[in-house]
Amino acid sequence: MLLNMIWLSLVNIKRRTLFSVLLFAMAFLVACSLFLANLTHKLLSLPDTVEFRQFFYTVLYSVLAVSALMLSAISAVSTNLRREEYAILRTFGAQRSDIFLLAVFESFFLCFFGALSGILLVMLLILTKALYIPYFFEGIMRVSLYRLIGIGGQAVLLSVLIEVAVSAVLLFLILRKDILELERGRL
Amino acid sequence: MTIKAQSVSKRYRSPVSKASVIDAVAGISLDINVGSSTVIYGPTGSGKTTLLRMLSGISKPTSGEIIFHTLHYTETGDRKLSSFRERYIGYVPQRSMLIKDLSVFENVISPNAFRQRHIRSLKSAARTLLERLNLEDTAQRKPDTLSGGESRMVMIARAILTRPAFLFADEPVSELDDDSAKLVLDLFSELKRDGSAIFIASHEPLAFGGNTDLYAIKNGRITEHTRGGHR
Incomplete structure (x- = not known):
């Protein structure tokens, strides 16, 4: 069951390249900006760094807000576009919980690795003084x-939670409908 | 194993006038036993698809009852009915219902991969089946590049991949050339010999595999029941 779910998730990620890349990139940005904002809070605490700190906060929280919003929007569009697919899976006996779990797996893979690679890149840039x-x-x-x-x-x-929460809410709305309504594409 | 339909009816609200209703299926009773073949035929709008979808547990009747063992469709919740479909039912829809982002191979496997079956055995079975249906060259293609007949063959492959106890096929050979139609009907006959029940909705009385129950349907009612021989 777990192996099947991983296989299905990876297939879906691979075949929806555009959405996968966008979600990965937004998770990357959310994680980068939040990580840097937390580091700013931790490292720029001296009185002579007030101006630096305020500048960083403004930039980083703006990036965080925009990327989190984009992550939610892309996740919402991607979930909504897959209603017919959910109807097909439900027709063949997939439970609502199966589809929910599949969405969580996909979100987890994309956002976890997107966010992780963002943080590792930030660390690398700081440690090599490139940034x-x-x-x-x-x-x-x-x-x-x-x-x-x-x-x-x-x-x-946070990156993973934003994506999982948005897709969970939409899936809840979509999967309340019966199969025939799902097929007709009504939300 | 038998699926029993007892005075099954399905009533819809008319899409034209909300006040009026349409009786898509009206008081149909029939039994579907494993190892049997049944063809229900009639003109467009006669209620074939509605009946087939009710029997396969996709939608519930408005009145009457459909029973499988101790499972009463109308009283059963979504979770149990989904499990029943997953375990016992193969379904070939009338219109193309393939996941547009996935390849043919992935389409055949995906809906069957949610539980109890190992992904490796599903892949192996899918390869064999696609070869059998002469679809091996289309395995990596996307559904929107397929012809109507190829799409139908893929949906048939998806429905029979796990050799379900009951196969419900809605116009399975309508877009197929003669050779492909023969291939599909031979495969259905083989499934029947192996103990599956085959239930087909068709425009014409299509008999195959010997001893096929033929039901004529019109305006949601069975008008004739005969037994056909070999095709």
Whole structure:
């Protein structure tokens, strides 16, 4: 069952390249901006960094808001476009919970790896000084690894949660309908 | 194993006038036993598809009852009815119902992959079946590149992949050339020999595999019941 679900999820991700890339990219951006915002909060706490901090917060929270909104919108459109597919799966005996689980698997794969790769890239850019932010390089060296993993994990979790929550709400609305109504494409 | 329909009716609200109703199926009773073949034939709009969808557990009757073992369709919740379809029913719809983003191969496997079956055995069975139906060259194509006949063959492959106990096929050979139609009907006969029940809705009295129950339907009512021989 688990293997089947993983196979189905990966097939769906592979075959819906455009939506997969968009969701991956938005999860990447959400995680990057949240991770950097948390690091800013952690590392730029001295009084002489107030202006820097405010600038970073403005930029990062703007990026976070826009990318989270985009992630929700893309997820909503993608779920809505798949109503006929859900009708087909339901016709052949898939339970509502099966379809819900499939959507969670797909969201998890895309957003988890999108967010994770975003955080790893940010870390790499900071550590190689390719992304030079005053105090960051020195500060990040003083932060414990566990703390960094915690901050990163929070960012990954948020990305995954946004996508899963949006698709869950839409799926709930869509899958309330019976198969015939699903086929007719009414939400 | 038998599916029993007892005075089954289906009433719809008219799409033209909300006040009036249409009796798509009116008081039909019949039994479908494993190892049997049944063909219901009649003109467009006579209620074939509605009856077939009710018997296969996709929609419920407005009145009357359909029974399989201890399962009464009208009293059964969605979860149990879905499990029943997943376990016992193969369904070939009248119009093309394929997942447009997936390849033919993935379309054949996907709806069958939700539980109890190993993905490796499903893939192997799908390859064999697509070869048998001369569809091996289309396996990686998307549904929108297929002809009407090819789509129908893919839907047939999807429906019989797990060799269901009951196969409900709505106009399964309507868009097929003679050779493909023969191939499909031979496959249905083989399934019947192996113990599946085959139930076909068709425009014409299509008999196959010997001892086929032929029901004529008109305005939602059975008007004639005969037994046909080989095609």
